[in-house]
Amino acid sequence: MSRKDKYRIALIEPSEIIAAGIASIIERHPDFVVEQTLNSPDYFNTGSDIDIIIINPCVIDYNDRFDVRTYFTGTNAAIVALTHNNLEENVLRQYNECIGTYDNASRIIQKLKNAIEENEQNPRSDINELSSRERDILAAVAKGLTNKEIADKFNISIYTVISHRRNISQKLGINSIPGLTVYAIMNKLVDMSDIG
Amino acid sequence: MSNKETIYNKRMKVADLLASDGNLLSILQRLDIRLGFGEATVADLCTRYGISAELFLIICNIYSFREYQPQVDSLGENDIKSITTYLRASHRYYTSICFPTIHNSIHLLVKELDEVSRKLIDKFYDDYDNEVSNHFRYEEDVVFPYIESLFVKGDMKKYSISQFEHNHSNIGEKLNDLKNIITKYLGEEYSNPLRFELLNDIYSVENDLRKHSLIENKLLIPLVEKLEKQYEQKG
Numbered sequence: 360m361s362r363k364d365k366y367r368i369a370l371i372e373p374s375e376i377i378a379a380g381i382a383s384i385i386e387r388h389p390d391f392v393v394e395q396t397l398n399s400p401d402y403f404n405t406g407s408d409i410d411i412i413i414i415n416p417c418v419i420d421y422n423d424r425f426d427v428r429t430y431f432t433g434t435n436a437a438i439v440a441l442t443h444n445n446l447e448e449n450v451l452r453q454y455n456e457c458i459g460t461y462d463n464a465s466r467i468i469q470k471l472k473n474a475i476e477e478n479e480q481n482p483r484s485d486i487n488e489l490s491s492r493e494r495d496i497l498a499a500v501a502k503g504l505t506n507k508e509i510a511d512k513f514n515i516s517i518y519t520v521i522s523h524r525r526n527i528s529q530k531l532g533i534n535s536i537p538g539l540t541v542y543a544i545m546n547k548l549v550d551m552s553d554i555g
Numbered sequence: 556m557s558n559k560e561t562i563y564n565k566r567m568k569v570a571d572l573l574a575s576d577g578n579l580l581s582i583l584q585r586l587d588i589r590l591g592f593g594e595a596t597v598a599d600l601c602t603r604y605g606i607s608a609e610l611f612l613i614i615c616n617i618y619s620f621r622e623y624q625p626q627v628d629s630l631g632e633n634d635i636k637s638i639t640t641y642l643r644a645s646h647r648y649y650t651s652i653c654f655p656t657i658h659n660s661i662h663l664l665v666k667e668l669d670e671v672s673r674k675l676i677d678k679f680y681d682d683y684d685n686e687v688s689n690h691f692r693y694e695e696d697v698v699f700p701y702i703e704s705l706f707v708k709g710d711m712k713k714y715s716i717s718q719f720e721h722n723h724s725n726i727g728e729k730l731n732d733l734k735n736i737i738t739k740y741l742g743e744e745y746s747n748p749l750r751f752e753l754l755n756d757i758y759s760v761e762n763d764l765r766k767h768s769l770i771e772n773k774l775l776i777p778l779v780e781k782l783e784k785q786y787e788q789k790g
Contacts, residue, residue, distance in 0.1 A: 532739070534732060537682055544671065544672070545741075551671050
Protein backbone atom coordinates (compact mmCIF):
# COMPACT_ATOMS: atom_id res chain seq x y z
CA MET A 360 0.00 0.00 0.00
CA SER A 361 1.45 3.36 -0.96
CA ARG A 362 1.23 6.22 1.51
CA LYS A 363 -1.71 7.57 -0.47
CA ASP A 364 -3.76 4.38 -0.07
CA LYS A 365 -3.31 4.20 3.67
CA TYR A 366 -5.91 5.33 6.15
CA ARG A 367 -4.76 8.70 7.37
CA ILE A 368 -5.00 9.42 11.08
CA ALA A 369 -5.01 12.59 13.17
CA LEU A 370 -4.06 11.92 16.79
CA ILE A 371 -5.16 14.40 19.42
CA GLU A 372 -3.64 13.45 22.78
CA PRO A 373 -1.95 15.79 25.27
CA SER A 374 0.37 13.14 26.75
CA GLU A 375 3.46 12.88 24.60
CA ILE A 376 4.28 9.44 25.97
CA ILE A 377 0.88 8.04 25.11
CA ALA A 378 0.75 9.79 21.73
CA ALA A 379 4.15 8.39 20.75
CA GLY A 380 3.16 4.91 21.99
CA ILE A 381 -0.13 4.76 20.09
CA ALA A 382 1.47 6.20 16.96
CA SER A 383 4.22 3.61 16.93
CA ILE A 384 1.73 0.76 17.43
CA ILE A 385 -0.50 2.05 14.65
CA GLU A 386 2.32 2.68 12.19
CA ARG A 387 3.60 -0.88 12.52
CA HIS A 388 0.49 -1.80 10.57
CA PRO A 389 0.80 -1.24 6.80
CA ASP A 390 -2.74 0.15 6.33
CA PHE A 391 -2.43 3.14 8.64
CA VAL A 392 -0.36 6.29 8.82
CA VAL A 393 -0.43 9.00 11.51
CA GLU A 394 -0.51 12.29 9.60
CA GLN A 395 -0.94 14.77 12.46
CA THR A 396 -0.25 14.63 16.19
CA LEU A 397 -1.83 17.48 18.10
CA ASN A 398 -2.54 18.28 21.71
CA SER A 399 -5.73 20.25 21.10
CA PRO A 400 -8.62 20.00 18.60
CA ASP A 401 -8.20 23.74 17.96
CA TYR A 402 -5.22 23.02 15.75
CA PHE A 403 -7.04 20.45 13.64
CA ASN A 404 -6.89 21.42 10.00
CA THR A 405 -10.32 20.65 8.49
CA GLY A 406 -8.93 20.99 5.00
CA SER A 407 -6.79 17.90 5.49
CA ASP A 408 -7.80 14.55 4.11
CA ILE A 409 -8.06 12.58 7.35
CA ASP A 410 -9.90 9.23 7.63
CA ILE A 411 -9.77 8.73 11.39
CA ILE A 412 -9.50 11.19 14.23
CA ILE A 413 -8.29 9.58 17.46
CA ILE A 414 -8.96 11.95 20.31
CA ASN A 415 -8.65 11.90 24.07
CA PRO A 416 -12.12 13.13 25.21
CA CYS A 417 -10.40 15.02 28.06
CA VAL A 418 -9.23 17.69 25.62
CA ILE A 419 -12.83 18.63 24.82
CA ASP A 420 -14.22 21.43 26.99
CA TYR A 421 -16.38 19.76 29.68
CA ASN A 422 -19.50 21.70 28.62
CA ASP A 423 -19.07 20.44 25.08
CA ARG A 424 -18.55 16.78 25.96
CA PHE A 425 -21.68 15.67 24.07
CA ASP A 426 -20.86 17.80 21.03
CA VAL A 427 -17.52 16.42 19.86
CA ARG A 428 -18.63 16.56 16.20
CA THR A 429 -18.93 20.34 16.28
CA TYR A 430 -15.15 20.46 16.60
CA PHE A 431 -14.75 18.53 13.38
CA THR A 432 -17.33 19.71 10.89
CA GLY A 433 -16.18 19.77 7.32
CA THR A 434 -14.69 16.31 7.69
CA ASN A 435 -16.32 12.92 7.29
CA ALA A 436 -13.62 11.20 9.33
CA ALA A 437 -14.44 8.45 11.81
CA ILE A 438 -13.91 9.66 15.36
CA VAL A 439 -12.38 7.32 17.92
CA ALA A 440 -12.07 8.04 21.62
CA LEU A 441 -8.76 7.30 23.35
CA THR A 442 -9.47 6.97 27.05
CA HIS A 443 -7.14 6.58 30.04
CA ASN A 444 -10.03 6.02 32.41
CA ASN A 445 -13.73 5.31 32.47
CA LEU A 446 -16.06 7.87 30.96
CA GLU A 447 -19.83 8.33 30.92
CA GLU A 448 -21.46 6.00 28.46
CA ASN A 449 -23.46 8.90 26.99
CA VAL A 450 -20.26 10.71 26.16
CA LEU A 451 -18.71 7.70 24.45
CA ARG A 452 -21.79 6.92 22.37
CA GLN A 453 -21.00 9.67 19.87
CA TYR A 454 -17.62 8.12 18.99
CA ASN A 455 -17.32 5.39 16.36
CA GLU A 456 -15.05 3.37 18.66
CA CYS A 457 -13.21 3.63 21.93
CA ILE A 458 -9.58 2.62 22.47
CA GLY A 459 -8.31 2.12 26.01
CA THR A 460 -4.68 2.46 27.07
CA TYR A 461 -4.63 -1.21 28.10
CA ASP A 462 -5.72 -2.48 24.65
CA ASN A 463 -3.04 -4.49 22.88
CA ALA A 464 -1.79 -3.74 19.34
CA SER A 465 -4.06 -6.15 17.47
CA ARG A 466 -7.10 -4.95 19.38
CA ILE A 467 -6.28 -1.32 18.58
CA ILE A 468 -5.97 -2.09 14.88
CA GLN A 469 -9.21 -4.08 14.98
CA LYS A 470 -10.99 -1.15 16.62
CA LEU A 471 -9.68 1.28 13.99
CA LYS A 472 -10.99 -1.00 11.25
CA ASN A 473 -14.35 -1.25 13.01
CA ALA A 474 -14.51 2.53 13.28
CA ILE A 475 -13.86 2.98 9.56
CA GLU A 476 -16.49 0.38 8.70
CA GLU A 477 -19.07 1.77 11.06
CA ASN A 478 -18.44 5.30 9.82
CA GLU A 479 -18.93 4.21 6.20
CA GLN A 480 -22.13 2.32 7.00
CA ASN A 481 -23.62 5.29 8.80
CA PRO A 482 -22.82 8.24 6.64
CA ARG A 483 -24.03 11.41 8.29
CA SER A 484 -26.75 12.22 5.79
CA ASP A 485 -27.43 15.31 7.85
CA ILE A 486 -24.05 16.80 6.98
CA ASN A 487 -25.82 19.51 5.00
CA GLU A 488 -28.89 19.75 7.17
CA LEU A 489 -29.10 21.48 10.50
CA SER A 490 -28.83 19.26 13.57
CA SER A 491 -31.41 19.77 16.29
CA ARG A 492 -28.80 21.61 18.36
CA GLU A 493 -28.05 23.90 15.45
CA ARG A 494 -31.76 24.60 14.97
CA ASP A 495 -32.05 25.58 18.64
CA ILE A 496 -29.06 27.87 18.38
CA LEU A 497 -30.34 29.41 15.15
CA ALA A 498 -33.66 30.14 16.89
CA ALA A 499 -31.75 31.85 19.71
CA VAL A 500 -29.77 33.93 17.19
CA ALA A 501 -33.02 34.97 15.49
CA LYS A 502 -34.44 36.02 18.86
CA GLY A 503 -31.51 38.39 19.16
CA LEU A 504 -29.49 36.60 21.87
CA THR A 505 -25.74 37.31 22.02
CA ASN A 506 -23.16 34.54 21.85
CA LYS A 507 -22.61 34.84 25.59
CA GLU A 508 -26.34 34.54 26.31
CA ILE A 509 -26.59 31.53 24.02
CA ALA A 510 -23.61 29.87 25.72
CA ASP A 511 -25.23 30.36 29.14
CA LYS A 512 -28.64 29.19 27.96
CA PHE A 513 -27.38 25.91 26.51
CA ASN A 514 -24.58 25.51 29.02
CA ILE A 515 -21.90 25.28 26.34
CA SER A 516 -18.73 27.31 25.76
CA ILE A 517 -18.66 30.45 23.62
CA TYR A 518 -16.19 28.64 21.41
CA THR A 519 -18.86 26.03 20.64
CA VAL A 520 -21.51 28.69 20.01
CA ILE A 521 -19.24 30.38 17.48
CA SER A 522 -18.43 27.09 15.86
CA HIS A 523 -22.14 26.17 15.66
CA ARG A 524 -22.89 29.54 14.11
CA ARG A 525 -20.14 29.11 11.56
CA ASN A 526 -21.50 25.68 10.65
CA ILE A 527 -25.07 26.98 10.39
CA SER A 528 -24.03 29.76 8.00
CA GLN A 529 -21.93 27.37 5.98
CA LYS A 530 -24.79 24.89 5.61
CA LEU A 531 -27.46 27.46 4.76
CA GLY A 532 -25.35 29.90 2.76
CA ILE A 533 -26.79 32.68 4.94
CA ASN A 534 -24.40 34.88 6.92
CA SER A 535 -26.19 38.00 8.13
CA ILE A 536 -28.34 37.92 11.26
CA PRO A 537 -31.37 39.38 9.40
CA GLY A 538 -30.96 36.68 6.75
CA LEU A 539 -30.81 33.96 9.42
CA THR A 540 -33.88 35.47 11.07
CA VAL A 541 -35.83 35.28 7.81
CA TYR A 542 -34.82 31.62 7.49
CA ALA A 543 -35.73 30.83 11.09
CA ILE A 544 -39.19 32.34 10.78
CA MET A 545 -39.94 30.82 7.39
CA ASN A 546 -39.06 27.43 8.82
CA LYS A 547 -41.07 28.09 11.95
CA LEU A 548 -38.09 27.76 14.28
CA VAL A 549 -39.31 30.93 15.96
CA ASP A 550 -42.45 32.99 15.91
CA MET A 551 -42.60 36.50 14.47
CA SER A 552 -43.72 37.72 17.91
CA ASP A 553 -40.44 36.48 19.49
CA ILE A 554 -38.35 38.84 17.40
CA GLY A 555 -37.27 41.93 19.23
CA MET B 556 -2.25 40.96 -17.13
CA SER B 557 -1.42 44.67 -16.93
CA ASN B 558 -2.77 47.77 -18.65
CA LYS B 559 -0.63 47.31 -21.72
CA GLU B 560 -1.32 43.65 -22.37
CA THR B 561 -5.05 43.85 -22.95
CA ILE B 562 -6.84 43.90 -26.26
CA TYR B 563 -8.68 47.18 -25.74
CA ASN B 564 -7.16 50.39 -27.06
CA LYS B 565 -8.09 54.00 -27.76
CA ARG B 566 -8.31 53.56 -31.52
CA MET B 567 -11.00 50.89 -31.23
CA LYS B 568 -14.51 51.72 -32.30
CA VAL B 569 -16.82 51.87 -29.31
CA ALA B 570 -19.29 49.68 -31.20
CA ASP B 571 -16.60 46.98 -31.53
CA LEU B 572 -15.81 47.27 -27.84
CA LEU B 573 -19.45 46.56 -27.02
CA ALA B 574 -19.59 43.73 -29.54
CA SER B 575 -16.67 42.05 -27.80
CA ASP B 576 -18.29 42.30 -24.35
CA GLY B 577 -21.93 43.27 -23.83
CA ASN B 578 -21.30 43.84 -20.12
CA LEU B 579 -19.57 47.10 -21.02
CA LEU B 580 -22.93 48.55 -22.04
CA SER B 581 -23.73 49.40 -18.42
CA ILE B 582 -20.56 51.53 -18.19
CA LEU B 583 -21.80 53.72 -21.04
CA GLN B 584 -25.21 53.80 -19.42
CA ARG B 585 -23.95 55.19 -16.12
CA LEU B 586 -21.68 57.69 -17.86
CA ASP B 587 -24.77 59.04 -19.65
CA ILE B 588 -23.22 58.44 -23.03
CA ARG B 589 -25.86 58.88 -25.71
CA LEU B 590 -26.30 56.05 -28.17
CA GLY B 591 -26.15 56.75 -31.88
CA PHE B 592 -22.42 57.47 -31.82
CA GLY B 593 -21.82 55.84 -35.23
CA GLU B 594 -18.20 54.90 -35.90
CA ALA B 595 -16.73 56.92 -33.00
CA THR B 596 -13.56 55.50 -31.45
CA VAL B 597 -12.91 55.26 -27.72
CA ALA B 598 -10.65 58.33 -27.99
CA ASP B 599 -13.32 60.36 -29.87
CA LEU B 600 -16.06 59.57 -27.39
CA CYS B 601 -13.92 60.16 -24.31
CA THR B 602 -12.79 63.55 -25.60
CA ARG B 603 -16.38 64.50 -26.32
CA TYR B 604 -17.55 63.58 -22.83
CA GLY B 605 -14.46 64.84 -21.01
CA ILE B 606 -13.43 61.41 -19.72
CA SER B 607 -9.84 60.19 -19.51
CA ALA B 608 -9.57 57.53 -22.24
CA GLU B 609 -6.89 55.70 -20.29
CA LEU B 610 -9.10 55.47 -17.24
CA PHE B 611 -12.08 54.44 -19.34
CA LEU B 612 -10.08 51.54 -20.78
CA ILE B 613 -8.88 50.49 -17.31
CA ILE B 614 -12.50 50.35 -16.14
CA CYS B 615 -13.53 48.37 -19.23
CA ASN B 616 -10.69 45.93 -18.54
CA ILE B 617 -11.80 45.54 -14.92
CA TYR B 618 -15.30 44.66 -16.13
CA SER B 619 -14.20 42.29 -18.88
CA PHE B 620 -11.24 40.39 -17.49
CA ARG B 621 -11.26 38.62 -14.17
CA GLU B 622 -7.48 38.28 -14.00
CA TYR B 623 -6.80 41.91 -14.92
CA GLN B 624 -4.73 43.89 -12.39
CA PRO B 625 -5.02 47.67 -12.76
CA GLN B 626 -1.76 49.63 -12.41
CA VAL B 627 -1.71 53.15 -10.97
CA ASP B 628 1.82 54.11 -12.07
CA SER B 629 0.68 56.02 -15.12
CA LEU B 630 -2.21 57.77 -13.30
CA GLY B 631 -2.01 61.07 -11.48
CA GLU B 632 -4.00 63.75 -9.67
CA ASN B 633 -6.22 64.51 -12.63
CA ASP B 634 -7.51 60.95 -12.73
CA ILE B 635 -8.72 61.01 -9.11
CA LYS B 636 -11.57 63.31 -9.96
CA SER B 637 -12.51 61.12 -12.93
CA ILE B 638 -12.58 58.02 -10.71
CA THR B 639 -14.77 59.61 -8.04
CA THR B 640 -17.04 60.97 -10.77
CA TYR B 641 -17.34 57.47 -12.17
CA LEU B 642 -18.03 55.97 -8.71
CA ARG B 643 -20.74 58.57 -8.06
CA ALA B 644 -22.30 57.77 -11.42
CA SER B 645 -22.16 54.11 -10.45
CA HIS B 646 -23.96 54.78 -7.17
CA ARG B 647 -26.69 56.58 -9.11
CA TYR B 648 -26.92 53.64 -11.51
CA TYR B 649 -27.42 51.22 -8.60
CA THR B 650 -29.89 53.36 -6.68
CA SER B 651 -31.95 54.56 -9.64
CA ILE B 652 -31.89 51.50 -11.91
CA CYS B 653 -30.63 48.23 -10.39
CA PHE B 654 -32.09 48.30 -6.88
CA PRO B 655 -35.54 49.61 -7.86
CA THR B 656 -35.82 46.77 -10.39
CA ILE B 657 -34.92 44.22 -7.70
CA HIS B 658 -37.22 45.87 -5.21
CA ASN B 659 -40.06 45.76 -7.70
CA SER B 660 -39.60 42.04 -8.37
CA ILE B 661 -39.45 41.35 -4.65
CA HIS B 662 -42.70 43.24 -4.18
CA LEU B 663 -44.40 41.12 -6.83
CA LEU B 664 -42.95 37.93 -5.40
CA VAL B 665 -43.92 38.58 -1.80
CA LYS B 666 -47.49 39.37 -2.90
CA GLU B 667 -47.89 35.61 -3.15
CA LEU B 668 -46.57 34.97 0.35
CA ASP B 669 -48.43 34.76 3.62
CA GLU B 670 -48.41 37.94 5.61
CA VAL B 671 -45.66 36.94 8.03
CA SER B 672 -43.13 36.03 5.34
CA ARG B 673 -44.14 39.08 3.34
CA LYS B 674 -43.44 41.49 6.16
CA LEU B 675 -40.22 39.71 6.90
CA ILE B 676 -38.76 39.80 3.41
CA ASP B 677 -39.99 43.35 2.92
CA LYS B 678 -38.23 44.40 6.12
CA PHE B 679 -35.09 42.48 5.23
CA TYR B 680 -34.94 44.27 1.90
CA ASP B 681 -35.76 47.70 3.30
CA ASP B 682 -33.00 47.33 5.90
CA TYR B 683 -30.60 46.33 3.20
CA ASP B 684 -31.67 49.27 1.07
CA ASN B 685 -30.97 51.61 3.99
CA GLU B 686 -27.60 50.05 4.66
CA VAL B 687 -26.53 50.46 1.06
CA SER B 688 -27.79 54.06 0.89
CA ASN B 689 -25.88 54.88 4.07
CA HIS B 690 -22.77 53.29 2.67
CA PHE B 691 -23.03 55.26 -0.57
CA ARG B 692 -23.84 58.47 1.30
CA TYR B 693 -20.81 57.99 3.56
CA GLU B 694 -18.57 57.63 0.54
CA GLU B 695 -20.08 60.62 -1.21
CA ASP B 696 -20.21 62.88 1.85
CA VAL B 697 -16.96 61.91 3.60
CA VAL B 698 -14.60 59.85 1.51
CA PHE B 699 -14.82 61.44 -1.92
CA PRO B 700 -14.73 65.06 -0.66
CA TYR B 701 -11.64 64.17 1.38
CA ILE B 702 -9.95 62.69 -1.64
CA GLU B 703 -10.87 65.64 -3.80
CA SER B 704 -9.71 68.08 -1.10
CA LEU B 705 -6.26 66.48 -1.06
CA PHE B 706 -5.39 68.86 -3.85
CA VAL B 707 -6.70 71.95 -2.16
CA LYS B 708 -4.36 73.54 0.38
CA GLY B 709 -4.71 73.08 4.11
CA ASP B 710 -7.38 70.40 4.31
CA MET B 711 -5.13 67.42 4.59
CA LYS B 712 -5.04 66.11 8.14
CA LYS B 713 -8.65 65.35 8.97
CA TYR B 714 -8.81 61.94 7.46
CA SER B 715 -6.58 59.36 5.92
CA ILE B 716 -7.56 56.99 3.16
CA SER B 717 -6.43 54.04 5.31
CA GLN B 718 -9.59 54.60 7.40
CA PHE B 719 -11.68 54.10 4.31
CA GLU B 720 -10.78 50.45 4.08
CA HIS B 721 -12.01 49.80 7.62
CA ASN B 722 -15.33 51.49 6.95
CA HIS B 723 -15.73 49.75 3.69
CA SER B 724 -18.19 47.11 4.90
CA ASN B 725 -19.16 44.25 2.70
CA ILE B 726 -22.54 45.16 1.26
CA GLY B 727 -22.57 42.04 -0.85
CA GLU B 728 -23.21 39.71 2.08
CA LYS B 729 -26.91 40.33 2.47
CA LEU B 730 -27.54 40.12 -1.26
CA ASN B 731 -25.96 36.71 -1.14
CA ASP B 732 -28.23 35.71 1.77
CA LEU B 733 -31.27 36.92 -0.15
CA LYS B 734 -30.19 34.94 -3.18
CA ASN B 735 -29.93 31.76 -1.14
CA ILE B 736 -33.27 32.33 0.57
CA ILE B 737 -34.98 32.80 -2.81
CA THR B 738 -33.14 29.91 -4.47
CA LYS B 739 -33.23 27.37 -1.69
CA TYR B 740 -35.80 28.19 0.93
CA LEU B 741 -38.86 29.74 -0.72
CA GLY B 742 -41.03 26.73 -1.52
CA GLU B 743 -41.63 25.40 -5.05
CA GLU B 744 -45.15 26.83 -5.07
CA TYR B 745 -43.94 30.39 -5.66
CA SER B 746 -43.70 31.94 -9.13
CA ASN B 747 -40.75 30.52 -11.00
CA PRO B 748 -40.43 33.07 -13.87
CA LEU B 749 -40.47 35.91 -11.38
CA ARG B 750 -37.85 34.26 -9.22
CA PHE B 751 -35.55 33.59 -12.16
CA GLU B 752 -35.87 37.20 -13.25
CA LEU B 753 -35.17 38.42 -9.74
CA LEU B 754 -32.18 36.11 -9.32
CA ASN B 755 -30.77 37.22 -12.67
CA ASP B 756 -30.99 40.82 -11.49
CA ILE B 757 -29.38 40.00 -8.14
CA TYR B 758 -26.52 38.08 -9.76
CA SER B 759 -25.86 40.90 -12.16
CA VAL B 760 -25.84 43.65 -9.52
CA GLU B 761 -23.69 41.44 -7.27
CA ASN B 762 -21.19 41.07 -10.06
CA ASP B 763 -21.27 44.80 -10.74
CA LEU B 764 -20.74 45.61 -7.04
CA ARG B 765 -17.68 43.36 -7.06
CA LYS B 766 -16.23 45.35 -9.95
CA HIS B 767 -17.19 48.54 -8.15
CA SER B 768 -15.22 47.56 -5.04
CA LEU B 769 -12.34 46.51 -7.23
CA ILE B 770 -12.23 50.01 -8.69
CA GLU B 771 -12.23 51.40 -5.15
CA ASN B 772 -9.70 48.98 -3.67
CA LYS B 773 -7.31 48.37 -6.54
CA LEU B 774 -7.46 51.69 -8.30
CA LEU B 775 -8.72 54.56 -6.15
CA ILE B 776 -7.10 53.63 -2.82
CA PRO B 777 -3.64 52.79 -4.21
CA LEU B 778 -3.69 55.99 -6.25
CA VAL B 779 -4.65 58.14 -3.25
CA GLU B 780 -2.03 56.39 -1.10
CA LYS B 781 0.55 57.16 -3.73
CA LEU B 782 -0.47 60.83 -3.70
CA GLU B 783 -0.63 60.98 0.12
CA LYS B 784 2.95 59.76 0.22
CA GLN B 785 4.05 62.34 -2.31
CA TYR B 786 2.44 65.09 -0.21
CA GLU B 787 4.13 63.85 2.97
CA GLN B 788 7.50 63.91 1.30
CA LYS B 789 6.94 67.45 0.15
CA GLY B 790 6.13 68.22 3.81
